[in-house]
Amino acid sequence: MRLLPHNAEIDRGEAALKGRDILKLGEEELRRMRGRDIAMIFQDPMQSLNPTFRIGSQMAEAWRSHQDRGDFHAHAVKALAGVGIPDAAERMASFPHEFSGGMRQRISIATTLLLEPAILVADEPTSALDVTLEAQILELLKQLREKHGTAIVFVSHDLGTVAQLCDRVVVMYAGRVVEENDAVTLFDNPAHPYTRALVDCVPSRYRRGMALATIPGRVPSLSALPSGCSFAERCAMAREICREEAPGLVAQSGGAVRCHIHDPARAEAWRVPGRPAEAAIAVPLTEVRVREPEREALIEVRDLRKHFGEASGFAARLLSPRRNPVRAIDGINLTLRRGEVLGLVGESGSGKTTLGEVMLRLQAATSGDITFAGKDLRRIEEKEFRRRV
Ligand code: SF4
Incomplete structure (x- = not known):
């Protein structure tokens, strides 16, 4: 969306939307594209709502900048009612602080609904909400996809929510894609040790009574990445080659994974006689400890x-x-x-x-x-x- 701060530079690559490279658009074209073609909802809805203006005025502003047809008031009331804001027509005159956190998030989604963008980037939209509101927002996003055909990029660290909502999943680590696949394959058979470790960390009723798994160490500094695999210091499967050579993305079960284990030219280091190298990944990679006896x-x-x-x-x-x-x-x-x-x-x-x-x-x-x-x-x-x- 080209919303990066001024000290950020994009030195390579392209991001094409409807065949046009967003990175090369001028300011005016970019302004027209935002909202109409691609819109964003943030973790904190106050990032997109101005506390000093009534929500009706803010929605009207978004409408005027991106739509040139139809009755704004009727559309706005419908959009607010559609996200569950009661007395929508009257509440257009309210200020953001007069709504709860969950309602503000729904208002920012309603503003997005109004513009009917082709793509919605939802940046951790439910992280600050309790479970009931989270379920409501997820339901709204599903409706947005089904009714309007909106494509959604759902940014989250919550694997449970991702599993509920997403068709495809891209896992990132230290600024790079480490695994990508359809949601069912990725959660059933995580191929990258990092994905596997994340899945192991999710509480499960099958592991009742056991301590949660953890991933040791920290993400490396993005200004001092190691020359080999960025995950090597935390990876239970790491071998010497991992610290010497950075793995590339290799095709895997309809998706892609960045790990030497899945690279036929490198997999020898993990081979157990009589078994394929990828079999090594099937064992739990994170430490799962049995619950200690009850303390005082x-x-x-x-x-x-x-x-x-x-x-x-x-x-x-x-x-x-x-x-x-x-x-x-x-x-x-x-x-x-x-x-x-x-x-x-x-x-x-x-x-x-x-x-x-x-x-x-x-x-x-x-x-x-x-x-x-x-x-x-x-x-x-x-x-x-x-x-x-
Ligand atoms: S390349 Fe090596 S260190 Fe990196 S994830 Fe794969 S096994 Fe672990």
């Missing part, structure tokens, strides 16, 4: 409640009997053991943050008990508590 309980939460808008104490309740308090957390029990990682999962407003704040003594509980290393949390001295938590 560090924090125990029992029947914890935090209600807002409820008078505390019997007399106060008698004098100001408010009904319907907000039950931010209501009867939580959990145990966190030393060295354990506890995943607290839920939609926005499900009480996760309040629970964390009560555990940190930033809010007082309405009722229930919390013990820290066997002691009542309320009775631990402030200094000791801050030192240990």
Whole structure:
């Protein structure tokens, strides 16, 4: 989309859209192409929404720059209603801050729908959203593809989402494509050790009770890439040749992979007598450890409640009997053991943050008990508590 900062240079290659090289277009042609032919939605919708203008004005601006026909208002209301914005006609007069994060993302998708681009680049559009909103946005993208035939480039590090939405997958590492294939083949039979390791890192019900796999080390600096394979320092399959020679892309099962193992001229280093070299890739490449025995309980939460808008104490309740308090957390029990990682999962407003704040003594509980290393949390001295938590 030619949105790179000024210090970025494109020194080679081309990017053709409808037979024309985007990299060679002039500013005016580029402006016409953006929105109409190719559009982008960002992880943070505020990157594309101006906080000082009403959303109707912003949509009108996009419409005027890229469309010269039809009734803007009718199209805009339809697009907003289509992405699930209630009272769409009235909400056109609202400012971005009057919407939730998920709604803002839907508004930026609605603006895109309005322009009906041939290609949509969606840059991690669901990363900042909870699972329910993520499902809604994915559904919208699917509809966009089915109803309008829009081609989508979905940028993500979330393999589960990619598997749900994408037909083809391109895996990149250190600025290069390391594997490309249709989604089914790539997830069923990952050919590159990096893809294989990523797939191993996805939690699976088949590995219940086992620690998640991890990929050791870090991505190398893009300004000091090694002369051989960029993944060699982290690859459990690396051989001497990997550090000496950078692998090229080789055709593989209808796609392509950048790894010496799949290059018939290099594969000798991995050959096990009686088996093809590619068989080496079929073994898990990342370390999967068996869960350690249970350790001592560090924090125990029992029947914890935090209600807002409820008078505390019997007399106060008698004098100001408010009904319907907000039950931010209501009867939580959990145990966190030393060295354990506890995943607290839920939609926005499900009480996760309040629970964390009560555990940190930033809010007082309405009722229930919390013990820290066997002691009542309320009775631990402030200094000791801050030192240990
Ligand atoms: S070329 Fe070697 S280091 Fe690179 S991914 Fe393949 S096996 Fe691993």
